Amino acid sequence: MLLDKGADSDKCDKDQSSPLMFACSNKCTDIVRMLLDSGADCIKCDQDEKSPLMVACDEGYTEIVMMLLDSGADCNKCNQDEKSPLMVACDEGYTEIVRMLLDSGGRFNKCDQDEKSPLMVACDEGYTEIVKMLLDSGADCNKCDQDEKSPLMVACDEGYTEIVRMLLDSGADFNKCDQDEKSPLMVACDEGYTEIVRMLLDSGADCNKCDQDEKSPLMVACDEGYTEIVRMLLDSGADCHKCDQDEKSPLMVACDEGYTEIVRMLLDSGADCNKCDQDEKSP
Numbered sequence: 001m002l003l004d005k006g007a008d009s010d011k012c013d014k015d016q017s018s019p020l021m022f023a024c025s026n027k028c029t030d031i032v033r034m035l036l037d038s039g040a041d042c043i044k045c046d047q048d049e050k051s052p053l054m055v056a057c058d059e060g061y062t063e064i065v066m067m068l069l070d071s072g073a074d075c076n077k078c079n080q081d082e083k084s085p086l087m088v089a090c091d092e093g094y095t096e097i098v099r100m101l102l103d104s105g106g107r108f109n110k111c112d113q114d115e116k117s118p119l120m121v122a123c124d125e126g127y128t129e130i131v132k133m134l135l136d137s138g139a140d141c142n143k144c145d146q147d148e149k150s151p152l153m154v155a156c157d158e159g160y161t162e163i164v165r166m167l168l169d170s171g172a173d174f175n176k177c178d179q180d181e182k183s184p185l186m187v188a189c190d191e192g193y194t195e196i197v198r199m200l201l202d203s204g205a206d207c208n209k210c211d212q213d214e215k216s217p218l219m220v221a222c223d224e225g226y227t228e229i230v231r232m233l234l235d236s237g238a239d240c241h242k243c244d245q246d247e248k249s250p251l252m253v254a255c256d257e258g259y260t261e262i263v264r265m266l267l268d269s270g271a272d273c274n275k276c277d278q279d280e281k282s283p
Contacts, residue, residue, distance in 0.1 A: 057085040090118040
């Protein structure tokens, strides 16, 4: 009735929220349809630069998202944090909405203010199908965030085996390190993700790449007691003599933790049983 009487469908409140914004936020699908049919501005943002589409994507209201896109809503309009509707949908795991946004021209490489991409966010949350859609659309699998973490690094850190496999198949750089000089292999070794370690080694990951503390993947695996990972690293040519910044060797670390089988493997591989650390302590 109000619309029929000529009510302004774009009149905003003090926060610059429009009637359409409120209707989208509260999942009032029929009201959204009426407002759009009455010419409501589907691009009008609130004071936080959120658009009606952004709000609908954030809440997972698929039908409303479809109506807004059909009405010409800008699928790439970002909020004040530089997050796009696609980024928000990826972060929440709304697969169908992600598909609609990509089909409507959503920019899959658009990053937020922390330099996180939609792919990075999907990898971090473990949304396998969304990751696949983004990669199939051409998303950059090597785009890093402000901490120099790559999508592969994030997937390795979280233990998402299938996502790691997809990223490697898409050409992800398996030797790309973060700002602490940690590699994806180092992270997988530290967390004990045996299958991911195997995939990285099979892909050609550098098993001797050390972090900023001069710790190697082998050192980390020895320190955590991951016997199978230690075996894989040694079989891949890991340097059993490489010491960290405190001159501790993998053998020293394994002895200190009491990992008998790992000590045996290191000795069988030729580890120096007399190598001392900076305090002149021997294994």
